Amino acid sequence: MYDFEFYNPTRLLFGRSSLEQLDTLVPNDARVLLLYGGQSAKRNGTLAQVSQVLGKRICAEFGGISPNPNYHQLLQAVEQIRQQKLDFILAIGGGSIIDAGKFIAAAAPYQGEPWEILETDGRHIDQALPLGTVLTLPATGSEMNNCAVISNSALGLKRSFRHPSVFPRFSVLAPQLSFSLPQPQIANGVVDAFVHVTEQYLTYPVDAKVQDRFAEGLLLTLIEEGPKALAEPENYQVRANIMFSATMALNGLIGTGVPQDWSTHKLGHELTVRHGLDHAVTLAILLPTMLRLRKAAKHAKLLQYAERVWQLSDGSEEQRIDAAIELTRQFFESMGLKTHLSDYGIGHEAIAPLLENLERQGLTQLGEDGRVDLELSRQVFQASL
Amino acid sequence: MYDFEFYNPTRLLFGRSSLEQLDTLVPNDARVLLLYGGQSAKRNGTLAQVSQVLGKRICAEFGGISPNPNYHQLLQAVEQIRQQKLDFILAIGGGSIIDAGKFIAAAAPYQGEPWEILETDGRHIDQALPLGTVLTLPATGSEMNNCAVISNSALGLKRSFRHPSVFPRFSVLAPQLSFSLPQPQIANGVVDAFVHVTEQYLTYPVDAKVQDRFAEGLLLTLIEEGPKALAEPENYQVRANIMFSATMALNGLIGTGVPQDWSTHKLGHELTVRHGLDHAVTLAILLPTMLRLRKAAKHAKLLQYAERVWQLSDGSEEQRIDAAIELTRQFFESMGLKTHLSDYGIGHEAIAPLLENLERQGLTQLGEDGRVDLELSRQVFQASL
Numbered sequence: 166m167y168d169f170e171f172y173n174p175t176r177l178l179f180g181r182s183s184l185e186q187l188d189t190l191v192p193n194d195a196r197v198l199l200l201y202g203g204q205s206a207k208r209n210g211t212l213a214q215v216s217q218v219l220g221k222r223i224c225a226e227f228g229g230i231s232p233n234p235n236y237h238q239l240l241q242a243v244e245q246i247r248q249q250k251l252d253f254i255l256a257i258g259g260g261s262i263i264d265a266g267k268f269i270a271a272a273a274p275y276q277g278e279p280w281e282i283l284e285t286d287g288r289h290i291d292q293a294l295p296l297g298t299v300l301t302l303p304a305t306g307s308e309m310n311n312c313a314v315i316s317n318s319a320l321g322l323k324r325s326f327r328h329p330s331v332f333p334r335f336s337v338l339a340p341q342l343s344f345s346l347p348q349p350q351i352a353n354g355v356v357d358a359f360v361h362v363t364e365q366y367l368t369y370p371v372d373a374k375v376q377d378r379f380a381e382g383l384l385l386t387l388i389e390e391g392p393k394a395l396a397e398p399e400n401y402q403v404r405a406n407i408m409f410s411a412t413m414a415l416n417g418l419i420g421t422g423v424p425q426d427w428s429t430h431k432l433g434h435e436l437t438v439r440h441g442l443d444h445a446v447t448l449a450i451l452l453p454t455m456l457r458l459r460k461a462a463k464h465a466k467l468l469q470y471a472e473r474v475w476q477l478s479d480g481s482e483e484q485r486i487d488a489a490i491e492l493t494r495q496f497f498e499s500m501g502l503k504t505h506l507s508d509y510g511i512g513h514e515a516i517a518p519l520l521e522n523l524e525r526q527g528l529t530q531l532g533e534d535g536r537v538d539l540e541l542s543r544q545v546f547q548a549s550l
Numbered sequence: 551m552y553d554f555e556f557y558n559p560t561r562l563l564f565g566r567s568s569l570e571q572l573d574t575l576v577p578n579d580a581r582v583l584l585l586y587g588g589q590s591a592k593r594n595g596t597l598a599q600v601s602q603v604l605g606k607r608i609c610a611e612f613g614g615i616s617p618n619p620n621y622h623q624l625l626q627a628v629e630q631i632r633q634q635k636l637d638f639i640l641a642i643g644g645g646s647i648i649d650a651g652k653f654i655a656a657a658a659p660y661q662g663e664p665w666e667i668l669e670t671d672g673r674h675i676d677q678a679l680p681l682g683t684v685l686t687l688p689a690t691g692s693e694m695n696n697c698a699v700i701s702n703s704a705l706g707l708k709r710s711f712r713h714p715s716v717f718p719r720f721s722v723l724a725p726q727l728s729f730s731l732p733q734p735q736i737a738n739g740v741v742d743a744f745v746h747v748t749e750q751y752l753t754y755p756v757d758a759k760v761q762d763r764f765a766e767g768l769l770l771t772l773i774e775e776g777p778k779a780l781a782e783p784e785n786y787q788v789r790a791n792i793m794f795s796a797t798m799a800l801n802g803l804i805g806t807g808v809p810q811d812w813s814t815h816k817l818g819h820e821l822t823v824r825h826g827l828d829h830a831v832t833l834a835i836l837l838p839t840m841l842r843l844r845k846a847a848k849h850a851k852l853l854q855y856a857e858r859v860w861q862l863s864d865g866s867e868e869q870r871i872d873a874a875i876e877l878t879r880q881f882f883e884s885m886g887l888k889t890h891l892s893d894y895g896i897g898h899e900a901i902a903p904l905l906e907n908l909e910r911q912g913l914t915q916l917g918e919d920g921r922v923d924l925e926l927s928r929q930v931f932q933a934s935l
Contacts (some may be wrong), residue, residue, distance in 0.1 A: 166790045170567025173558070179807065180553025372787040374774070375794045379769025386759040402757040403553045409760045409807075422564065422794075 166373040169422040175309045176335040179409065181401070183337045187218045187255075190297060190335045195253035196223045196550065200266050202258045202323055203231045209302060209345045215257060223250055230258070233437060233444070234265040236317045239272070240510065246294070248274045256298045256333075259354070260305025261300050264313035267331040270294040283315055287326035299338040302346060303408035304354030308336035318474055321522070323434045338412065340404035351407075352500040355391040358411035359384060360448040361494075364427050365420040367456065368533040372463050373423045373459025380419045381473045386410045387426070387475070391500055428531035429455050432542055435519045440511055447513035449497035449504050454549045456490045458541065462534060505518060508550050516546045551758040554807040560694045561720040564794065566786070568722045572603045572640075575682060575720045580638035581608045583631055585651050587615045587643045592883075594730045596686060599905055600642060602807070615643070618701045618708070618822060618829070619650040621665065624657070629681070631658045641683045644739070645690025646720035648683050649698035649721055652716040655679040668700055672711035683721040688793035689739030689830070691746060691800025693721035695822060701823065706907070708819045725789035725798065733780055736792075737885040738830035740776040743796035744769060744881075745746065745833040749812050750805040753918040755850050758808045765804045766858045771795045776885055814840045817927055820904045834882035834889050839934040842876045843926065847919060891935050901931045 177185050191197060197219065199212065206212045206228070216224060221447060226369070227242045233262040245251070246269065254268030270293040272279035300308045307313065343351065366380035374420075389412055393403045413419070432455075433447030442450075460467060471477040471489035480488070494504050503509065520539055523529065531537035563571050576582060589890075591597045591613070601609060612627045617679050630636070630656065641651030655678040657664035667675060678761065685693045692698065697712040728736065744896065751765035778788045797805070817840075818832030827835075845852060849871070856862040856874035865873070881890050888894065905924055908914065916922035 166565075166787060166794070168567055169564055170561065172561040176555065176557040176589055177806075178555055180551075182553060372791070374771040375798060380763055382760060382763025385763060402551060404758070405807075406757070406759045407926045409551070413760060418879060421562075501750060 166371055166376075166422040167424075171417060171421045172329070172416055173309065173332065175333045175416075177309065177338060177412070178335060179338040179405075181339065183339045184214055184299065184477065185218060186275055187215065187297075187299070187337060188220065190337075191219060191222065191253060191255065191528050193222065196249070197253045197255050198242070198251045198269075199224055199226045200230060200256045200258075200262055200269070201226070201228045201253060204256050205345070206301070209342075210304055211257060211299065211342055214256070215299060225251055230262050230265045231321070232261045233316045234261050235270070235295050235374060236315050237319065239265055239268050239315065240279065242269045243272045243279065247420065252294060254294055254296045256296065257301065259300070259302030259350075260307040261546060263300070263305070263333070264315065266296050266502060267293075267299065267307070267311075267313035268295045268315050268326075270331055271326070274404055280317075281328050283317075285326075287328035290328045293330035294329060297490040298333045299342070300336055300338050300408070301342045302350060302354055303404070303411040304357045305341060306358070306412055308333060309416040310411050314381060314420075318371040321396070321438055322526070335427040337526055338432035340401055340408045343404050343408065345398045348398070349443075349501060349533060351394050351398070352391070352502060353443055355387055355394065355500055356449050356502055358407070358414040359387045360429060360445075362387075362419065362431060363413040363452065365423060365425050365465050367463055367470060368424040368426050369463065370469070371423055376419050376423050377469070379413070381470075383410045383414050383419070383453045384474045388496055388548060391496070395500065397539065405484060406543070408455075408536070414524055426533045426535040431528050431531050432519075432523070432545060436511075436524050439519060439522065440509070440515070442509060446502055446509070449502040450549050451545060453494040453504060454491050454545050458544055458548065459532070459537075462532075462536065505548070509550075511548060513547075515542060519546060551761075552809075556802055556806045557714070558694065558717065558802055560718045560793065560801075562694065562723060562797070564723040565721060565788060566724065566726060568724045569599055569684065569727075570603055570688060572600065572682075572684070573605065574721075574927055575600055576607065576638060576640065576759065578607065581634070581636045581639050582610070582638045583627065583636045583654075583771055584611045584642045585615060585639060585643075585647055585654070586607055586611070586613045587647050590730070591642050591686070594641060594727075596684065596727055600640070600684060605663070608699040610636055612882045615647050615650045617646045617863060619646050620709050621654070621668070621700050624653050624700065625664065627654045628657045628664065630744055637679060639681045641681065642686065643736075644685070644687030645692040648685070648690070648692040648718070649700065651681050651709070652678075652692070652696075652698035653700050654683045656711070656713060665702075667711050667757070668702075668709035670711075672713035675715060677712045678713065678715035681716060681718050684727070684763060685721055685723050685793070686727045687735055687739055688728060688789070688796040690818055692721065693799055693890055693915065694797050694801040699763055704825055707911070712745045723792045723793050727782045728789050728793065729784045731822055733783070734828075734886060736779050736783075737776070737887060738828055739796060739884055740779065740792060740919045741830040741834050741887055742798045743792070746799040747772075747804065747835055748837060749815060750808060750810050751822050752851050752855060753809040753811050753850055754848065755854070756808055756870070761804050761806060761808050763797070766855075768799050768804070770793045774880055776881070780885065796909075809918040813919045813922040816913050816916050817904075817930060819911075820907050821896075823889060825894070825900070826905065827894060831887055831894070834887040835891055836930060838879040838882075839930050840887060841878070842931055843933065844917070844922075845871060847917075847921065861867045891931070896935075898932075898935060901928060904931060
């Protein structure tokens with residue numbers, strides 16, 4: 166196990182009645198910006214519920230945050246906060262809304278050009294507005310970490326930043342709020358959480374037994390509950406297990422003291438920026454290919470994954486690893502996600518521009534060992550066609 | 551899964567070089583009380599290392615804290631803090647020292663009689679001095695929770711309290727500091743952590759898949775690493791896995807949203823107070839008996855435990871459960887802990903006074919379902935002879 170620091174002060178309120186606790190969580194004199202996405206928060210009544218619980222507190226709204234939240238749109242929210250002297254952000258939605266909330270929280274009191282926050286990985290932040298979240302979509306884990314990913318569509322870039330001041334003060338996790346999600350969204354969420362775990366688990370062994378077993382526990386739970394979430398959309402316990410898994414997948418815990426990969430995410434981001442594919446779709450396409458091409462570097466952990474997660478004990482080590490990777494791909498397909506670029510009309514000609522974009526950003530030494538270079542990235546895209 | 555709230559703001563610094571980080575963790579102008587136990591912190595050099603890192607900060611010492619820290623001794627430390635106007639407590643040691651630190655932190659600024667803190671489960675605390683810890687003995691998890699157990703030898707009582715203000719601000723976990731521990735202490739620590747997990751896991755199922763699998767991961771790790779910790783006392787990775795397991799066993803995470811038992815702990819406390827047995831020894835004696843006598847109530851979880859933790863799949867359900875309980879007892883014995891009261895010279899005549907003490911404290915409806923009454927407690931003691 167490597168040396169590590171772990172710190173996570175976000176308060177979780179989890180369960181059927183958690184939404185009601187907003188009344189004690191949000192200060193009585195707060196001037197609140199309610200941040201949300203499309204029309205679903207309005208249509209399914211979550212926004213109205215929140216407003217009712219907040220009672221007489223001063224509340225303003227900023228809706229219409231898109232998936233892969235866009236820098237220029239978020240600047241409008243920052244402007245609104247400054248003009249209306251708002252001092253508390255309540256993000257209602259999934260990871261995109263919460264990421265947006267983190268950026269707005271840091272940008273509103275920021276002295277310089279807010280783009281600097283993303284160019285410097287948050288290093289120059291010295292304060293942020295307090296942020297709370299109401300999670301409606303289990304997926305990204307953003308509700309319990311201090312990281313956010315923001316897109317700049319004008320520049321064709323995705324950038325992330327992290328800072329302790331943007332840990333949500335609290336996150337309300339009410340699994341029943343996810344009942345009304347369209348099936349592709351819950352499927353995407355399960356796949357996203359699954360790949361968050363593999364990025365921290367499928368690397369090389371460092372004798373971190375607790376982290377390994379926690380990671381395996383999350384993968385097993387997602388494999389069991391994912392298909393049930395599609396078949397029984399109002400099964401509370403299934404949604405609760407998925408929601409808690411997704412939060413635990415990226416709250417820092419399973420990644421403490423272990424090597425981390427994230428190359429699948431980096432390559433996937435390029436597909437999202439250039440071709441508009443859902444984030445989870447890019448992961449479902451690229452992860453099986455990445456694992457196949459990185460079998461040598463990841464041999465020991467892939468073997469452990471085959472045994473503990475997929476209960477594979479027959480055949481040679483190579484055969485067990487191949488079977489585990491194929492079962493991973495089939496799991497994504499069973500969640501309704503297609504796992505080839507060609508399923509989305511993306512062909513061979515798309516690869517060169519993707520590689521150029523990677524090179525332009527200096528993303529030429531990815532993975533837990535820095536060995537995912539442009540040539541290997543090319544092979545991953547090629548094998549994913 | 552039940553509804554739950556989870557909040558744990560303790561910062562963990564884990565690893566070989568974590569002690570050096572005290573210099574940034576303790577405020578420069580802090581007036582520090584260094585709290586420690588017997589002579590080992592002095593002899594093995596930990597105290598000197600800490601003092602060196604703290605440099606020119608004002609430091610006072612209070613040593614000699616005993617296992618099962620005693621209320622009346624702790625009042626002397628409170629007095630010292632008030633007289634010397636100290637404002638930061640650094641607890642160096644295992645769970646007893648850290649529990650003592652929490653009580654002192656809460657008692658020093660407390661307006662009334664400090665015993666009230668323990669009589670009211672901390673309800674009237676409104677502030678506490680900041681507390682940091684340097685963990686030398688993996689066992690209780692106190693380094694990452696807000697709970698403390700304090701004894702009052704004059705009254706023959708153990709009392710606990712909890713309050714958010716006594717979460718350690720940080721805990722330094724340096725596995726190498728445990729190398730010099732006497733074998734019985736590391737064995738006790740492993741058993742203590744193991745039973746912390748079973749108290750939160752071996753109850754009845756509520757479909758909390760993540761919590762179950764995290765609990766199983768900790769049990770598996772302790773079973774694998776415990777005997778190695780005795781055989782290879784300077785194996786860093788083994789000590790690291792045990793230390794992280796013990797912290798995760800009682801930091802609130804695996805107990806969120808699930809029923810909890812704690813009857814073995816309550817009965818064990820009586821054995822410690824009246825007969826002076828080590829805390830872990832009482833657990834090793836009582837847990838196997840408790841599980842055997844509670845097989846009906848715990849059937850489903852015991853079966854899952856047999857399968858997932860002990861890999862038992864042959865025989866009837868009853869046989870698998872019996873085998874899992876027996877393997878648990880053998881595991882404790884393999885750690886060097888005897889598992890019968892008679893091994894410690896405690897006979898039949900001891901039972902009546904133990905039950906009287908339970909009754910006097912109203913501990914007559916213990917366990918996750920309140921069904922561990924005095925008659926069942928009598929049977930547990932009887933079957934543990």
